[in-house]
Amino acid sequence: MPRYFSAFQLILSPGTISDFLFVSVKLGLQVTFIKPGTDYGVIPDCLYQDNCGARFLQALCAAYDYIIVGDIVPDGRAFLSDHCLVNTKVKVILQATNRFDLVAPDIGKYHELVRKRLTEQPDRVYFIANNPFEAFYLCRKNINPPRHAVIRATGFAPNEYNQEKHPETFKGNGSTVAFTVKAKQHKDYLQNKLKELDIPFRAFEGSYGGPQTLATYKAVIQLPYQVSVMSLPENLRHGTAYLLPTPSFFLSEFCTNSQNYDMWHAHELCMEPSTTTKKIERLTKWTDWWQPELQGAVAYFGSWEELKEMVKKGEGEGGKVDFEDLKRRAKGVAERGERRSLEGWREVLGMGRGERVESIWQTERIGCGKAD
Numbered sequence: 001m002p003r004y005f006s007a008f009q010l011i012l013s014p015g016t017i018s019d020f021l022f023v024s025v026k027l028g029l030q031v032t033f034i035k036p037g038t039d040y041g042v043i044p045d046c047l048y049q050d051n052c053g054a055r056f057l058q059a060l061c062a063a064y065d066y067i068i069v070g071d072i073v074p075d076g077r078a079f080l081s082d083h084c085l086v087n088t089k090v091k092v093i094l095q096a097t098n099r100f101d102l103v104a105p106d107i108g109k110y111h112e113l114v115r116k117r118l119t120e121q122p123d124r125v126y127f128i129a130n131n132p133f134e135a136f137y138l139c140r141k142n143i144n145p146p147r148h149a150v151i152r153a154t155g156f157a158p159n160e161y162n163q164e165k166h167p168e169t170f171k172g173n174g175s176t177v178a179f180t181v182k183a184k185q186h187k188d189y190l191q192n193k194l195k196e197l198d199i200p201f202r203a204f205e206g207s208y209g210g211p212q213t214l215a216t217y218k219a220v221i222q223l224p225y226q227v228s229v230m231s232l233p234e235n236l237r238h239g240t241a242y243l244l245p246t247p248s249f250f251l252s253e254f255c256t257n258s259q260n261y262d263m264w265h266a267h268e269l270c271m272e273p274s275t276t277t278k279k280i281e282r283l284t285k286w287t288d289w290w291q292p293e294l295q296g297a298v299a300y301f302g303s304w305e306e307l308k309e310m311v312k313k314g315e316g317e318g319g320k321v322d323f324e325d326l327k328r329r330a331k332g333v334a335e336r337g338e339r340r341s342l343e344g345w346r347e348v349l350g351m352g353r354g355e356r357v358e359s360i361w362q363t364e365r366i367g368c369g370k371a372d
Helices: 014-027 053-062 073-080 107-120 133-140 184-196 231-237 247-255 267-271 276-286 304-312 323-348
Strands: 006-010 030-034 066-071 091-096 125-129 148-150 177-181 201-205 219-221 242-245 299-301
Touching (some): 014 323, 053 073, 073 091, 107 125, 125 133, 133 267, 177 184, 242 304, 247 267, 247 276
Parallel strands (some): 006 030, 066 091, 091 125, 177 219, 219 242
């Protein structure tokens, strides 16, 4: 008989909720999902006042095996208090899909609280990230827990992203490329470049109809704007063909020329003084865009002219990229990634390793110095 765990997940991000909902169904977890009615970083003061917070927190923590704080980790800082970790047996999982101190109040005290719990109570407080950079950033804040784990998103997208909820005009025709951006200046920059290259494209700023929609395009050009995005596994799952800059091209064109484009926190990876080789190693090691698992399932361009050649000569005999093969490979990468993620959560929750041979836990000290 499988063991059913009960978990309480505090989270605001629809993508993170959808991802763990998929995990909970696959692993048979009983999960209470709570999406606070407040903005990021704004949690009711009552949780931090002994006259009601202590009783409420202790009762809540005592009712669950796990408390999972997803996405905006500081929103769950009350669960790192003694009310939970001294007076109950609950385990607290800090599931970082962003910087662990984003919008944290009184950041010095917050860093000390996280450092204390992760280093002194590693059997009760876990640090789980969906990308390797979060551990690097944690280390940069002088927090180096005895163990941590990277469990990437499964790629299960929120229902609101489904194609049928968006107009037909969002869909591609199989011969046009698309690109998605989060900021208008990024959209303007890439639009101008593609016009110069005479590449037919569709630009999406913000909403793009979800992964089912993007998969209808010949390919998606992505200039990394974050070290990791949940849309990457979501789109791969539906067979999106990605065109990405190589690490060296990204370094020369974007990292050192931020007026063109910028990636949040990229300065910690490629702007600090170091050799070009070392900077490329950092980008490859600490971000999701150049992870070894993607090799063969995405196409990398080392210059704008190479991008043009990929798109223009992508089809037919002698073509540089077989986009249909790329789409098939993308789905294969997503399927394998989903299995690894489920096995990772299985081990973290004490349900065994499944098919994994090696443990998901990383126990080597995180290297994050300027020389790393």
